[in-house]
Structures are given as structure tokens and as C-alpha cells.
Amino acid sequence: MTDVSTTRWKVETRTKASATFAIVAALVILIAFAAPLFASRSVLQDLFFILTMLVLAQNWNLLAGYAGLVSVGQQAFVGFGAYAMFALVILGGLDPLIAILFAGIASALLAIPTAFFLFRLQGAYFAIGSWVIAEVVRLTLAQWKMLGGGTGTSLPREATRDMPALKFVGELFGVKSSGAGDILTYWLALILAIATIGLAYRLLRSKQGLGLAAVRDNQEAARSVGVDARRMKTLVYLAAAFGTGLAGALIYVQKARISPDAAFSVVDWTAYVIFIVVIGGIGTIEGPIVGVIVFYILQSLLADYGSWYLLILGLIGIVIMLFAPRGLWGLFAERTGIQLFPVRRRLTGGPLTSSKKGGPHG
């Protein structure tokens, strides 16, 4: 009983692997920011695609993997963010970069009324309900004749060419405006991806994150100890709408051409995203990162096979869900115990050799 008062117990989430990984991650981020110095335009475009899909995947993972809100209608926010950006640029004369931020806010605002409808539906009905909402947003925006109606429209060239940020990047690297556009959108995608992962990780390590995990594991038990499940879910839903809207607007700054069918495509913005998260590992931050890499490799290998590609992706998704529901990262973490983004709280310190079970700290 003598040394109990001198030893200190600590609650930690950090592991040895995660500390090493933090250094590696910092290096990777530095190299990634420097990529425009040595990478070609097509590589940057591929990286842009990977990073934006990663952002969408992390947002969907937060919804489905942590808040238990399985949405198949996130294309509502991709499309709405993209259309909001187009409206602000074409009708409002805003700089596209500033418009991206406002588009994210617009998506979060759209999520308020949709949450009001959707939260009346549970589980699987929430899923299809979210799809209905996406269809309603698509069909409504297709009526907006000033933005091209059902056929869509393009960003005016002068709006994209005259961005001050674009001129700055162009002069910095000595490239033309199209090349500078690729660099700029790539950097923005990189910042957005890092911010999304950073914020998601922070959320999951916080008190709210613990509440969220408790709600996911057992809603009744979590509510009985005072977690406001509905409030947590609503917050995650709004945050995911914001992130998804930002990503949608950014994707369409790069594409510079929009149509309702493309911007609200359930295959591009939801099916791919679901497969990325499921294959990588749902309910982990590492999962979508692994998933998006596997997804990119599969796409490079199978892109020429058209619908066979989606068919194979669907089959892989089904097999993973049945036999390894925690995904590829889950399989890896289970065998090695490695967590790069640890969120589990562990008790460390104290008398390690203590045999006094049931003592004051037992």
C-alpha cells in the first residue's frame, strides 16, 4: 500500500506505432506539398482524384462507420456544393476559391431541412430516404435554367483564368494557367484531405467521439449515461454535409463543367465511396486511406473493361462485407495490433508488477 500514492495512472491513446507513424505522416505531407515540383500534370490530376475521393470516403465513414447513419444519398451534397459554387461564380461573380467555401456552408445549410425529414426514418429507411432527398435536389436543380437546366453548363473561362491565386501559382512555377490550375486544385485537395482526417481524428478522440462510439455500439446504454444520441448524429450529419459539399465544389472547380446527372451521380459519389470504405475498413480512419489506394489500383487495372469494373468492385465489396466486415485494414490491425490513428483509451502507468487485484484501483 506504500507506493500506490506515488505511482500515477494515465489514460493514453498514443501507441508506439502511432508515434512513429506521426513522423512518417509529417514527411509524406511535406513531400506531397512539394509534389508539383517534380510530378507531371497527369500525376497531379490522378492525385487530385485520389485525394477528393478520400475526403468523400472519410466523410461517409464518419456517417456510416461512427454515427450509424448509412446514407446512399451523399451525392446530394456533392452536387449541391458544386451547383452552389457554379451559381456563386456565374451569377454572383465570385472568385471560385471563395465560392468553394461558401458552397460548403450552403451544403451544411441544405443538411438542416434534410435532417429534419431523414431523422424520422430509421436504419435502412434512412438509407433510401437519403437517396430520395438526393433525387429531389437533382430534379429541382435541373429546373434552374440559368445554370443550364438538365443539360448543364460550364464555368466561364475568364472566371477560372483570372483567379489571383492562379496567377500567383503560375508565376511561382513558371507554368501556364491550365498547369497552374492543376497545381492549385491539387494543393486544395491535399489541404482538404489533411483537414478532414485531422478533424475526424480530433472528434473521435474527444469526449464527443467517445459518446458517438457509445451510441454506435449500444444506443440505449449510451443514452442511459447521458449521451444525447440524436444531437450527436445531427452534428455528424451536418459536418459530413459540409465536408462533402466542399469536396463537391472543389471537384467541379477542376472539372469546370457541370450537369445534374454527373453532379448527382449515385455511382461516382456514393457507390465508389461506399466500396472504398468497405474494402479499406469501415469504422477506422486508416480504412478509407487503404481503400482509396486499392480502389485507384483496381481502376487503373480494370478501367478498360467498362461495366465489368463495377461488377467486380461490387463482388469484392460483398465478399469483404461477408467475410471481413472490418475490411483490409481491419484484417491487418487484427493480426498486428497496429493502429496508426489510435482512438482507444488505454490505462498506463501505475505499479506494473502489482498483484494486489481488487485493491483501491482494481
Place this chain on the structure above:
Amino acid sequence: MAWLDTIIQGILLGGLYALFAAGLSLVFGIMRLVNLAHGDLIVLAAFLILVLASALGLNPFIAALVAMPVMFAIGWALQFYLLNRTLGADILPPLLVTFGLSVVIQNGLLEGFSADSRRISIGGLESASVALGPINVGVMPLLTLASAIAVIIGLNQLFYRTSLGRAFRATSDDPVTAGLMGIQPKRIFATATGIAMVVVTIAALYLGTRSNFDPTIGPARLIYAFEAVIIGGLGSLWGTLAGGIVIGIAQTFGAAINPEWQILAGHLAFLLVLLVRPRGLFPRSVD
């Protein structure tokens, strides 16, 4: 009289949506499974009828009769070997597996039949109509509604008058206790999905004969079916018919104002019902 015509057309269209929805409602009622591939299975059945009708030169109605046992077997196997593994407290596996299945069926059909629009031809019946007082109604839409009513009566009879129906209800209430009484829940679930696929085949016959279809239209049919189920109230087949009719009338009225608004009007009607009657018009169960 134009508005009366619009309402009648809407009611008849509602019959088609009720047929889409009946199978979904049946499967949900018994095993709390929402099959996101339901719409694609309807399209799959339509292609099956098309192939049988053109390859064997069968009348589409006969072809649908031949397709029924095939679809039953597909549904039975699908449930027994695949979907039963996903059932449990977690809602993720069934949703994601059926979503994957939807993508697989859609792209399999695209690979096999291309993205071309098809139609199952039924000759003169397509344009045949009868005069109902001052209104002319198509024979096929009338047959669709009649089939929807017949399917619902049939399913209700099956549920409440047969030992299989008793097993369905028992398994739905409590699979463990039902298992103690000698019922094998997994087989019951498989049979239920098989029967749902027979209903899907009937829906597919009318889908394929009344309008063009291609491999990608499945998800939209799933959404209509889902809206009909929610509007009607979970667990009530007659409610599902009413839900289908609500969607049908909303769509025909939307189309009467502006053809581009047809689908949107149906969705808005659904959202309106969700707003004022979140549990549907005729709620029965507490899910």
C-alpha cells in the same frame, strides 16, 4: 373532365408501384431486411421474361408464368446462401451487401444486354382501351391494378390462412421461439424471398410491357416502391397499395402541369406525407 382522367390514370399507375412495393414490404415484414437490389431484381425479371418470350416465342404472359419458378429459385438461393449471412443486430451488412448486389446485377445486365432500351411486345393489347363512362382507360393499366389487388389479396390469404403464413408470422415475431417449435427460420426467410421474387416477376411483366426499360432503371423503381411502403405505413399491404396510388396520382398531376415535374411531384408527395404522418397513412407495426 381532364382532372378526373388524371386521377384515374394516377390510380392505375399506382397499381404498378404497389406491385413494385409488395415484394419489398413482404421481405421487410418478415425479416426486417431492406433489399436495396429490389429494383434491379425487377429489371432482371423483365429481361428474363423478354428472353423467354423472344427465344421460345412465348406469349409474354406465359413467359412470365415460366419465369416465376426461376425467379423463386433465384430468390430462395439468394436469401439462403447470401442474405441470411447478413442478418443480425447490425444494419450495415444487409444494406451494404444488397447495395453491392444492386451494382452487380445492374452491370451484369449492362454487359449482357447493353444499355439499349427494350420493351416486351404484347401486340394489340398494348393500345387496347375500354370506355369507363366518359373516360377511356387502357386495358394494360387496368390489368396492372387488378393484378396488384389480386397479389395483395393472395399475400394476405397466405399470411393469415395457411400454415406457411403462420410460420412467417411466428418467425417475424420471434425467430428463436419459432425455431423451438420446429420452424427453420433460415428456410422460412428463403421461402419468403422466393415468394417476393414471384411478385417481382409479376411487377416485371407490367414494367416491361407498359414502358421501355434498360438495365439502369432499377434504383428508381426501388425508390418508388420504398415511397409507397412508407406512405402506406409499415406492415400493411393495403396501405402499400394506397401509398402506390398516392405516388401515382402525384406523378400524373405533376406531369399534367409540366412533364419534367412528374418524378419530382411523386417525391414531394412522399416528403409531405413524411412531414405530416411520419408513420404513414395506415401504420400497423411499431418498427
